[in-house]
Amino acid sequence: MKGIIFVVWEKYFAERFGSRMLASYREALNETPDKLPLVGKTYPDEWLVQGLNIASSLTSVSEDRLLIEYGRYFMLDNLVEHLCGYLLAQAWTGYDLLLLMRDAHAQMRRTPDGLMPPLFNYEFLSKDRHHMMLTYDSHRHLCALLEGCIYGAAERFGERAYVHEHTCQKRGDAVCRFEVRFTGESWAKRATPQKIKQEKDRLSKRKLSDLILSTLTTDQASSLTLADIQHAVEQRQGPYFPEIYQKQHTSGPVHVLQIHNELARLQQVGLVSSTLNQMGDTLESRRYWRSPTRD
Template structure:
């Protein structure tokens, strides 16, 4: 499971409860500053399930409530917005976001890190352009997370959403089927962006695409080597040639499943970490 899941889960705990609860949670699962989750790493699914169980024991909040609230939080918090900005700049509605998520999850499965995010299917409802049926059949059976994510997708774009779970794997069906209808937005968040914000967002997207185009398809290059390649290109603002900004672009692309790296290999450090383009088709 992607490290961003674990990092945002812990942010959710602080936001939902308080720092005291979070500290008690860390003590209960044996976490400290040396083994805290990192967004660039990959972790076993069992760690998250154990964490959810620990919070349930500490708070007595039902597990499914925690999962649903977290799914909502994941799609609305600032860290996800930042790390997944390459994807989010392509989206203008809750329905579109769910479809982009589906494609991104499929792409992440092609990255050689052992990631297996759920790839849910969908059926379009042709008579209603804002409706669709989501089909979720992951062995994890974390359907409350998807329910919350649907709600979070709607909130991101100022929409309301109607959700009806027709079937559920937990009740013996082969898949969970959600009938989802997004209602028109009353307030569109992006409408409040200033011209300067829009220009910066578009420029960041252009730089992300340039960084992607410079990456090799195998072997990989380090952050410093990539900086050298970028400096050889014309018309790239000096601010975007800084290592911190290049790393930001790599994070955007990584969370879209378009960049692979060695972060999960033994001996990896930020200095020697290598990056390359992930395949965009099944080998």
């Protein structure tokens, strides 16, 4: 499972229960400083199961409750906003975000990192489609996390979500079926076009993303290193200059670190693939290419 899940989990845990509790948690997990999770890496699912188990016994909060809280936290967290902003900038209601995430998770399956994000299905129960039956089917049985994510998705826009689980894989049912109803009006419905644009730019930092994506192809044989991409971006830079240079009223090249961070964000949402998880990978030798957007 992708490192972002583990990194944000520890952030949540420290904020909710304090840094001393986090230290006890890490000690119980035998998580020494050299083993701390990294966003770009992938880790075995068992780590989450084990971590959840330890967290629950340390805090006396049930695993399901922890997962619901964590899912909500994940959707509102600034690190997730930073890494997944490219996606988050494409939806303006809780309902839209939920639908978008179905496709986005499917996209993550097309990268070579062996990710298996959940696939959701929907049946609409009302004409405005805000009332639906959602089916979740995952060998991980993380339906409580899904529930929390739905609350967080609604909260991002000042809406509320009502969720009722009718069937559950953990009770032996074939799939989990959730009745979901979004209520309230998203702040985005009343926002001026300028405000939306501002928020979109903040979340997506899209200009640089687009520039980077335009340098890559889906052909792995034509993959590029960070240095290649920096060079290509410089060639194509055109009128785009990073915000920081605009503020100083000077212009300059895009720093390699910005490109590296942007590539990490694009990888996070499954749009870019790399050799990061392959043996012998180093920052210098790492190669990047575009993930295919069709199966």
